[in-house]
Structures are given as C-alpha cells and as structure tokens.
Amino acid sequence: MAAHTRWTRLLEILGDQGQIDVLDAAERLGCSAATVRRDLDELARQNLLTRTRGGAVVSTVAYDLPLRYKAARRADEKQRIAKAAAELIPTGSTVGLNGGTTTSEVARELALRPEPAGGGVALTVVTNAINIANELAVRPQVKIVVTGGVARPNSYELVGPLVDSVLRTLALDYTILGVDAVHARFGAATHDESEAGANRALAECAGTVVVVADSSKLGRRAFAQVCETGAVSVLVTDRDAPEDVVEEFTGLGIDVLRV
Template structure:
C-alpha cells in the first residue's frame, strides 16, 4: 500500500511541476536563473526562454505554489535556498551525462548473485534501469522511484526500507530506513550525491537523508558514487560518507580536472564516462 500511494504522489508531482519534458526543462531553467540572480522580471524571462508572458506566469505560479520561489510585482525572487530541485525537475538536467554514468556503473555490477544498495536520485535511477537485464540481483533501496522502476522485472528481488517519505526526493529516511540498512550486508552501494570533494566527502542537502545513506554505505563491501560533473567539488549541508569510504567515482567529462586529481590522490578510483 505504501508503494502504491507514493507512486501516485510521484505521478501527480510530475504533472504539477512540468507536465511535458519541454516545460520541465524550462521550469528548471527558471529556477537556475532565479538562483543565480536572486530576482528576475517577467520580461527578462520571456526573452531568455522565448515563451509568452502568459506561459511563464503559469510556470511561476506552479513554482510559487511549491514554495520554490516567491512571486513579486512583475516577476519572481528566490524563496530561501534553491539548492535542491524537486525530483520531477532534476530528471531533465544533464540527461546524456547521467545515461553514460549509469551505463558505466551498471558495468561494475556482477550479472548474477549480487546484492546492491541504491540511494535515491535521478542518476541512481538510471543505474537501476541499466540493471533490469541482470539475473538473480537483489536491489535494496529507500527510493520509491527506484523500487517502482524495478518492480516489473521478476528476476530482480526488491527490498525496500521503511521510513518517513521526503517529498523532494521520494526517499524514505529516518530510523526505520537506517535500521533496514544496518540489518543487511550488500556487495555494492551506489550512492548519488549533491556534492563530492576530497576534503568534505560525499554530501547532500538534508541531514536526515545523509544519516540514512551513511547507514547504507557502512554495511557495503564497496561504494560507488555516481555524480555528474556539476556535483564534483561542491559541498552540500550534510556528509553522507567521508572520502576514505568511497572506492570509485563515476562522473562525466564536465567535472573539474583538479578536483578529480584530488580525489585520485585520496585513493578514489575515478572513471570518466
């Protein structure tokens, strides 16, 4: 019942926050612009996105209703931190890079008799898609999106944690989720990230999510971080894992080479997909 209810929530969220891939990309672009400038006028947005004022007003209304921006007379401004995009909009960004990263990560997973833990996120969801052809694979996850994606494939065994649902990421977090990860052993943990640097380790925007993913990493024989180049060198609020606990990073060629060299020097195997 929990998975059914959460899947319905995810579908409605996508419809509300984008509807079509084109609109989702535009709305993600609006959030990026507001995050960069702090405040923007409707006229500036119409020029930037080559869309009508009426279309952009509707976009701004949806984003304001979600608490992501604040409407102003003639435009919009940031509402607190715009660091964490809703999952419905994150999926539209860096798609080609994420597909390459996911394919490379799936290539690291044995095709039979293996248990893998997947954190939430669009890149880890891409890894799950690439794993659907594997046989006798157990996927342990706290992500409702990943569980729903993998469920139709009978050769995959899906283990879900309990926990409190984070609507921003559609992940189950908290002591119930941590208890599940603490009770099992997995061969590989695949961890998404909002930031990864040699000094700060793997970080995310939410401290409860960080504790849950820390429990996942602690019980894994090896941990692979999957993150597009925009995340490399960035530091978010809460640490999920320190650099010494990461075996491999799979990223793309947009990552800062100096940051990658620092990670290599810290003992992380770096794969550029």
C-alpha cells in the same frame, strides 16, 4: 519549449542567482514575458519559489528541487554515468541504491541484467527509494528489498530511524550513491540532513561505495555530509569533469571514471 522544460530552467536560474526578473527570463528562455509570469505563478503555487513584483526569489525548497524537475538536467550525462556504474556490479551481487535521478537511471540499467541460466536472481537491490522499488519490483531476476521509513516527496526517499533499523542488519557488496555535491576535502553530501542519514547508513553497510555525480557537482559542498571522501572507492562522472578536480580525488586513492 515545453512548460516542464521552462519550469526546470527557471528553477535552475533561481538556484544559481537567488532571484530572477521576468524580462530577463523571457529573453533567456526565448518566450514571452506573459508566459514567464504564468510559469512563475504556477511554480509559486507549488511552493517552489516566492513571487515578487516583476519576478521571483528562491524559497526554502528551491535548492532541493523535486525529482520530477531534476530529471531533465544533464540527462545525457546521467545516462552515460548510470551505464558505467551498472557495469561495475557483477551478477549475483547485493547492491544498495539511494534515491535520485542518476541512481534511478542506474536502476533501469540493472533491470536489463538477464536472468541467470536456469532462472533465479541476478541481483539483490536494497533501496530506500520508493520509485526505484516500484520499477524493479516487476523484474523477476531482481530481488528487491525496501527499507522502512517516512517518504520525502521531493526525492521519493524513505528516511528516519526505520531505515537504520533495517540496514544495520544487512551486508551489501556495493552501494551506489547519488549526491548533491562531492568535494575532495568535505566528502559526499546532500541538501537534506534526513536523506544524508539514510544514505550514510547505505554506505556504511557496503563493501564498496560508488558515487555517481555529473561534473556540475564536483568540487562543491552541500549542507549535510553523507560520507567522508575516504569512504568512497569509485567516482563515476562525465567527460566535462575538470582535470584539476579529478586529480584531487585520484590523489586520495579514488578511482575516477569519466564517461
């Protein structure tokens, strides 16, 4: 198992359990205790956990993992979700994208959109995610608009009042939101309140809000609400989404696509 994959699994275990034991982790990952100790030391150096005698406990950022560690989690599901979400966007639309691993996959799908006959712009993408802007800026068929703001290193998202000052002047056809949790009663949410504010602004200026979230995020709550459930038109998730949870969303008039 590659080091990056081990680090991701260790952080996932910590997020679920709050602590981890070296010997238990070695057994679960199929590697030596010495390897786990080195991995935990490296993650502690990155301030992603706190080392203890014989293991580690979560630090304040362990629940909000950097994007580079989230990318490997449920990768197949995210790619299917991204493809289905991108197919909802007609050519010629203006679409907002926030940051995250699933929306980054959506951006890659949108980048494949062919240039209109005779040239010109196939889509206009408005984003507060600098990694998405970087990928799309080289696509001549995509007009890319980037909000201002202060960059968060965990998610590559721009946050703060500059985001609002740009978005309040724009009208979007669609906004595709990646979130940390989506609940039938408590809406779509994320772990960081500054990201929630920027994402809320993207949602509020859109005619249609599409939430992309794998099944592990359904029926869960996170610290900061992005938008109420009633603001969501479409939820795109994977085939493992529990039937009872899906029925809660469809009962509220939300179209749920399981792919």
